[in-house]
Amino acid sequence: MPRSVELEVCELTKRYSPQVSVGPISFEVYEGEFFSLLGPSGCGKTTTLRCIAGFEGLSQGSIKLHGERLDDKPPHRRDVGLVFQNYALFPHLTVFDNIAFGLRLRRLAKSAIADRVGRVLQLVDLAEMAARFPAQLSGGQQQRVAIARSLVLEPRILMFDEPLSNLDFKLRIQMREELRNLQRRLGKTSIYVTHDQTEALALSDRIAVLSHGRIEQIGTPGEIYERPATAFVAEFIGSSNMLRARIVGDVDSAKIVVTEAGLRLCCRAESNDMLDDGADVSVLLRPERVHIETPGGAAVPGQNRVAARIADVTYLGEDLHLSLDLVSGDLLRASLKNANSTRTWTPAQAVEIVIDAADIRLLRR
Amino acid sequence: MEGARTRPIWAFLTGPYAVFLLFLLLVPFANVAMYSIHPYSPTKVFLPELTLDNYRKIFDLYYVRLFGRTLRLGLITTAVCVVLGYPLAYFLARAMPRVQALCLFLLIMPLMVSAVIRVFGWIVILGRKGLVNQALVALGLEPVKLLYSETAVVIGLVNIFLPFMVLPIMASIERIPPSLEEAAQNLGANWYQMFRRTILPLSLPGLISGCLLVYSLSISAFVTPALMGNARERMAGQQIYDEVLVSFNWPVASSLALTLVLLTVGLMFCALFATRHASRRETAP
């Protein structure tokens, strides 16, 4: 059953000066989905968020909420909730009054307000804190109040502006899980802005990766990670080896490429079909897909086997990061789990690298 | 930072000014206090007996009217300053840095220029042959007497003390992060609702501070009422000046001065307390 579109952003453009602008940006957010805008600082994700909330005007383009034009309404008349980066709780009001703020503006009856605030306080597990002031709460609690304050108004969509960036690491993981559970429970359409790709991957149904004011790719976490559409996405999400190469032929629906250093690789990832012989490409290879074996293994069709020497080993407890000098002269990085305490890798050791053809992705250069 | 040492260096550093203030602030006011409890004499400066007459005189009708007028004009000046100053403070607090720098300069510069000069300017504007009347005559109307009245005094006082209302309020509003304004709007408040429920309560300390400041400055003003008011409807400052330099009734001048000092210093202390209290309360996330 096709999902309905809750928010439609069409050719959104914001011009700050002749040199600095964001857009055109277009995307759709479906009902009930968790949609992230991911990118480094300055990429335009916060600008897009503020345009949807109404704090910035559009130079061009349009925004539609459930089919209705949104961008011609002033910020206080848009049915979107916004959780600010620094929470923006009113310091002179109690937790209860903070949450009731929007309800009081709509002139609801006192009993109705008490009822709704009480329920949402239960939802975020802060019922005992109702009479406290924001300054008396911890970071995580303040964030929950900020979420409750927007939720209680039952907006069509809920937006988050990097809400976890002010928390320390362990708390961030915990709040991340709470956030995801909350969203799944309520089924509220959510737009989440972050520069942290782990957060985006963990929380989202779909991600839009932005850079320099444009969208690089929109897709599910799996799509973005496994099939990055551009070099930027490949490097921003996770880490990646990138080699310059040229396509020299194809065999059995797999492409053969030769790197600048002369290494021949066989690549079978799906969307490589669009590329022709002779095309200049970037070879993308995730470090965790580079397998290491002791020399002397048997060659298997669909696998690339290359001799190499270990240049450096970085011990990270849970992981091992290896730098490898290939016999062709190329450099690769590999990432292994420290799963076996008996097997050790040492610098200058001669090894064989095994790469599955399906794990190699080609991008046009 | 140093704690106790063999040589209290802090004493050498703070000593000079402390001694200076002792002799040029505390002692003169102690002297004034002393004058205020001795009776007046036209031949000697004062007589050796002690008396509270100088303070009882304050309850004479003349002085009651004087203080009443002074306090009333101070109140009016403060009220006008609030109405004019608050929007100005909000504008300055939220202005872009370059605009803010220019507007701050234009606000503070008149403060530093002597009050006489600003009053002189007003006399040129409001005088019988001044700007306003020239304009009225040009329109075919009768010239109006604007100077030498209570209204003129209030105009002058507001003009001179307005920055003292604007600056504390501006500082207060600047401490309110703009994200609070945006959050309120996002929750459904239009600008006026946002202002009333968010900015106003959080800027209250600055407002109180400004009011106390302007009030205490107004009730102890001299130059403006002296040049723009008249001798019959005078303020306390004028009376004190008169008693000291014209009537040489130093005991009465002293009791008036001391009363005024206690009043204004008390108010200023409250203003100081309000601002200190505010900066401790507003530890917003």
Next chain:
Amino acid sequence: MSARAPRLLLPFVVAAYIGLLAPLVVVVAVSFGPSAAFEFPPRGLTLHWFEAFFASKAFVTAFFRVSLLVGLLSAALATVLGTSAALGLVRFRFFGREAVETFFLAPLLVPEILLGAALYLFYARLAIQASIWTLLWGHLVICTPYVIRSVTAGLVGQDPRLEEAAMSLGATRVQAFFKVTLPLLRSSLLSGAIFAFIISFSDINLALFLSGPESTSLPVHIFSQIQWQGDPTIAAASSLQIVIIGMLILVVQRIFRLRFVV
């Protein structure tokens, strides 16, 4: 502006500033006008009143021999007194420090006219004649707090570990102060000194009580001229003061902030 403030705000602000600056603009304009009747706008441009200003012995004495001199002396002495006091307050902890700090800033709380009266009565009691010196001592009382505030702000903003770093490299405490702390305080010292000068130069309330026949300051002379219905020479004198003070404030704004005035 961050939030969409009401449309009326900007015109209101402009009107308020016009009201605030009108008297100054009028004074400057009148000083260049030919008419002795304080005409605005002036019908022509002339430097006649400025010539009259420099020709008037009373004005010139008041400006140079009294106001300027006392102003410069106030600035210098207030800076020394105030810097030393600020150092003692900020860098040392001793019993009653906060009380002393409040005491040092007390002159800011006392209405100037009352301080003037108190000082006048005090000098009279001690039979001290009014002179430049009596005026100077009076000005020091009201000027030094500004220096203290400025230098305190500068010191508090400084990392105290800078002096410690200098000492770890072999400097004595005194050397560390003169080579590290003091140079970094340059802008605070300068703006404090300039403020002290401005306060002294434009003071009227103290000067009214403390001026004598030989030591009439410029504002006091202007005051008496206004009372005796003088001519636009007053405007010329005022314009000069406005220009000087305006330029000094610009300097302060460049090197420091203007906030701590109140």
